[in-house]
Amino acid sequence: MQKQRTQRDGSDGRQGAPGDRSRAVLIVVRRIIRSVDLQSRHVARTVGLTIPQLIVLQAVRDLGEVTSTTLSAHVSLSPATVTTILDKLEGRALVERYRSSSDRRVVHTRLTREGDAALRKAPPLLQEAFVSRFEGLKPERQEALLSALEDIATMMDAGTGDEGAWLLGPERAQDEV
Amino acid sequence: MQKQRTQRDGSDGRQGAPGDRSRAVLIVVRRIIRSVDLQSRHVARTVGLTIPQLIVLQAVRDLGEVTSTTLSAHVSLSPATVTTILDKLEGRALVERYRSSSDRRVVHTRLTREGDAALRKAPPLLQEAFVSRFEGLKPERQEALLSALEDIATMMDAGTGDEGAWLLGPERAQDEV
């Protein structure tokens, strides 16, 4: 027997609820996340490497001999994940790993000839459709979109503040609220 | 639909990097993905539900009595994932599921009182930091950012064309289901 309430927040009925547009942002972001995920699975099935793996491969090419940590920062993946990915790439002989002679803790990674060859033949990581559409836009529009994404990313990157145990509660987890 | 580009001619090779900005887009998108993922894990640890779970919960609230399929479309998650999430939400008594009386295949989901109460106390799903920053922007800027995201999402959503087995070789699975 639930009460029908047309108003969501009991306190104020003003428009422009605080999380309104933010929520829209989240929804769109999820759409993007899903697109990228699906595309990654698709690519993985057809070429044998996921998008993150390809990104790492590109990063290795671009950065030369890099450490896992540096790589990790560049591709926005945790060190552990980078290790996993490098395992795969190494297994396919697309990269080589070797410990630094000066510091044995450090592991350098570099592209093999196969890796380089593979990358040369690599298709755009995003859908052809996306790339052609995007490249079809006016440069200024491209800039605007990219800039917007960067702003969003920067705003998101920043905070990892801890707000709120509202469900589990600090002390009472099962009390009727 | 999409223009065919002279790509299989084999010419191509090297150039002014056509996918240059596209790639920048991808990088930034990955940054956003990671941010959201980290935030989701953080929220999960503190409140016991991940962001997707909260999104589904919100969707159930907003849409009333919904089927999994409808829900799936709204939250940009596969039906299978929605099922998994609903299992959890039901386990916590935040939603109820019941089969449609008219069509037994269909399962409706609706919010319980607990679910409603939980949502009222829910924090913004994105970082506080992000929300406050974002809300601090001029409305027009907010619109612009949102609009940009939507454009990106739309461009990405579209294509799931299959291009290229470049690593596994020219021959790939011949049968497409």
Next chain:
DNA sequence: CCAAATCTTTTGAATTGTAAATATTTCGCG
């Protein structure tokens, strides 16, 4: 009444991140 279609769930495989473990270097201090 059987076959095709529809909606949901289960199964199985893959990715990712946190936390702990491992290895190595650096540095303080006797």
Next chain:
DNA sequence: CGCGAAATATTTACAATTCAAAAGATTTGG
């Protein structure tokens, strides 16, 4: 100079999420 603690870099162990594909149920149509 040498020993051990702390710091640093990477990897392993483990848990959680997601999706595609197949399986279950149920309805609809010929």
